[in-house]
Amino acid sequence: MLRIDDLSVRYGRSVKALRGVSFEVPDGSVTAVLGSNGAGKSTLLRAISGTLGLHGGAVIGGRVELDGTRIDTMNPAAIVRLRLVQVPEGRQVFARMSVEENLRAGALSVAPKDRDAARERVLSLFPILGERSGQAAGLLSGGEQQMLAIGRAMMTSPTMLLLDEPSLGLAPQLVTRIGSIVREIHAQGTAVVLVEQNATMALAVADRAVVLEVGELALEGPADELAATEDVQRLYLGGHATSEADADADEEPVRERAARHRALGVWRG
Numbered sequence: 001m002l003r004i005d006d007l008s009v010r011y012g013r014s015v016k017a018l019r020g021v022s023f024e025v026p027d028g029s030v031t032a033v034l035g036s037n038g039a040g041k042s043t044l045l046r047a048i049s050g051t052l053g054l055h056g057g058a059v060i061g062g063r064v065e066l067d068g069t070r071i072d073t074m075n076p077a078a079i080v081r082l083r084l085v086q087v088p089e090g091r092q093v094f095a096r097m098s099v100e101e102n103l104r105a106g107a108l109s110v111a112p113k114d115r116d117a118a119r120e121r122v123l124s125l126f127p128i129l130g131e132r133s134g135q136a137a138g139l140l141s142g143g144e145q146q147m148l149a150i151g152r153a154m155m156t157s158p159t160m161l162l163l164d165e166p167s168l169g170l171a172p173q174l175v176t177r178i179g180s181i182v183r184e185i186h187a188q189g190t191a192v193v194l195v196e197q198n199a200t201m202a203l204a205v206a207d208r209a210v211v212l213e214v215g216e217l218a219l220e221g222p223a224d225e226l227a228a229t230e231d232v233q234r235l236y237l238g239g240h241a242t243s244e245a246d247a248d249a250d251e252e253p254v255r256e257r258a259a260r261h262r263a264l265g266v267w268r269g
């Protein structure tokens with residue numbers, strides 16, 4: 001269980017990016033984090049993964065706990081050893097290294113005897129990475145690079161994975177694929193915190209969701225309940241509170257949304 005308790009974060013002297021944020025991520029759940037640009041979503045993930053300092057930020061109040069252990073005072077490597085791993089925004093693969101070398105780099109903190117099994121698990125999740133193992137990572141497509149970034153993080157067999165905008169800039173079909181991958185990762189027993197601009201995908205795969213607004217927690221609850229609220233519909237799903245009648249009516253955003261949810265196999269409308 002991950003517990004965010006009254007967390008406040010600042011960059012430099014002036015920018016207060018998070019203010020008094022509290023919520024919990026239960027073991028084995030998928031929690032979506034929604035919010036507009038600049039709401040503090042990436043900051044939240046950095047505070048959890050211990051990487052705030054790399055960006056000139058610091059926790060100035062509250063705490064983050066993983067299974068009762070305070071982690072906001074730990075360095076990123078110690079947090080990875082607790083099997084909590086972040087995939088940062090922007091598919092940060094090692095472009096000149098091969099796919100195989102990228103995966104091996106992800107396993108540096110893994111005991112050598114466990115590396116082959118981790119690699120097999122990752123390749124069964126992403127068969128394309130096996131097919132491209134000798135290719136330079138920088139020559140992969142955007143979607144493949146995102147899979148490599150997630151695959152590299154999965155080499156540590158994390159119990160909790162933090163994903164920052166994995167669908168950013170990807171074609172709709174690939175966004176659907178990323179949604180399925182999150183489900184598969186979850187089904188294998190890894191909890192996921194999913195930051196997404198694509199609220200439709202995120203709410204479709206998540207069981208819980210939080211909404212950040214200008215650094216504060218605005219909403220929290222079961223993903224399907226949040227998806228049905230007027231505010232989330234209007235601000236993040238491009239429509240209004242849905243019903244069968246809406247889906248049948250001439251409401252393009254609602255119809256598109258229904259189609260995307262169906263594609264993910266989770267339409268609840």
Ligand SMILES: Nc1ncnc2c1ncn2[C@@H]1O[C@H](COP(=O)(O)OP(=O)(O)OP(=O)(O)O)[C@@H](O)[C@H]1O
Nearest residue numbers: 011015017035036037038039040041042043055056
């Ligand atoms: N390295 C940094 N130095 C200074 N300010 C920062 C830094 N990173 C983020 N901020 C500021 O902190 C606030 C929260 O930014 P953050 O990137 O966490 O938001 P976000 O919700 O992830 O936005 P986006 O969806 O655009 O990535 C913003 O005001 C942003 O300008």
